[in-house]
Amino acid sequence: MFVEFKASFVKDLRSYVRYPAWVVGEFISTPLWFFFFAIGVTLFAPATASSSRAGGLAFFFFGFVFIILFSTSVWGVGQSIRNEQTAGTLEQFFLAPVNRATLIVGRWARVFLTDAVIITYTTLLLYLLGDGLVTLLHPVSFLLSLGLYEIALIGFGLFIAALTMRIKSYNTLSNLVFFGFMILTGALFPVTVIPMPFRYLSLVIPFTYFNDLMRHAALGSPTIFPGTPEFVVAVLLSISMLLVGFFTFNEIEKEARFRGSIGTS
């Protein structure tokens, strides 16, 4: 199992570094997205209270961490099947005597590694800018929440990857999911800002709670529900999402084999 995982990880890492333009592009665009939004938001901020503005930007920063990792799940992990499909190598991969999910998990590990590097680089950049943009009050709690979030992301990535075997216009789906979740999960503003009928949608999306707990651990911001019950719910959601992801992936793969639609792009 470990050998399979390692092979998948190394394969993905090799194809990543083979296109240096992608690497450079990611390193430039990630902080640029942050500055782009931050300047736009500054228009709404009070002219004098720099502390509240810095607090807001610190809040956005963790939202960006959340978004970077989430985009990994949607475009990185979820798209792995689609990439193999369009490259015409999916059948070869599925014929190999390895667990199908290994491809996904191997890709997740590579993407997590590069995400971690990009987040660290952006954090350093913002730290150098000062103004209290980078704060981490409870590192252990933060890492625990991050761990739960990552487990859920693998499950979600598996789910999305499975869908790409059924839905070929993947980009439309991924864009809608990504931007919809960016708004509804409170990534860049608290869910309390969302008007009431829509806030119910936010509250049924599991990612809202991982985001909330990560931010609570980092900045001490109030949680949506009392801390401990919310953490327990997040643990259950995280494990459930992983299981649902594996189950969906296996079922859709079986169906695709039956219909002969695995390699159709």
Place this chain on the structure above:
Amino acid sequence: MRTRSGLKATFGALAAIFWKAIKHYTRYPGGFVIYLIMPFLFSILIFGMGQFVGGGNAASNFAVRTGTTNFVVYEILGSAVWMTSWVVVEDVGVALRDEQMKGTLEQNFLAPISRFTLLVGMSLADVVITSVIFLVVVGATMAVVLPSGFLNIFQAFLTLLIGLVPMFGIGFLFAGFVIKFKEPYVFTQLINLIFATLTGTYYPVTFLPYWVQFMSGVLPQTYVIEDMRRIVLADQTLVSLYGSVFILLTLALAYPVIGYAIFRQLERRASVTGEFSKY
């Protein structure tokens, strides 16, 4: 016998390329729907973040800095122009790469038409696509948020049409780079983000450092966005904005000439080194 040269042949070729691009859009409508939704999603994000930072005074803080309390129209105008430049960069820049990937670029280049006709044909389809995006996104917003100023949308649309010409020139430039460097997706993503940041999509460009404002000044979208905001939100007319319209017209002349010259240069080199079919 079919005419292979002359004005009629050129129009025939333009029409064929135009319909091919339109068919492609209608065959994959999901991408087009995304272009219609994205301006609203980005504006909601900015607005939600702004409400959080500014609280109850968010709108008045916004008015102090921009001169208008109508942040919805302000942001949507920026978003809509950003989407149109996104379409141009993606379509004109990436279209040749798609042909390259499908193995049909050589067939296109071997057809008895000039490269300029090919690029203009691709751009013509984008005039329609971007016009629909603009009119739907801005029209819907104006109808709901600012119905009294709805008629101003036509002057704003005219500004967009003038601004599209230099944007196509930028698209020609990318088309050349794509033939040479083969990596359009990361390139276009980065360029779209840089354009959004530099052209004042969600803020006045005066918020940017001076040296960045200089770069904003050479991008047509900066003038298009600024002029549209003045027309729609400050009731100015295109005539009163003659200064920036003149700059736009100058850019409309300069960018296509420069873009096409660079495209031809890179394309000639690729024909010598045999790079057309490489991917």
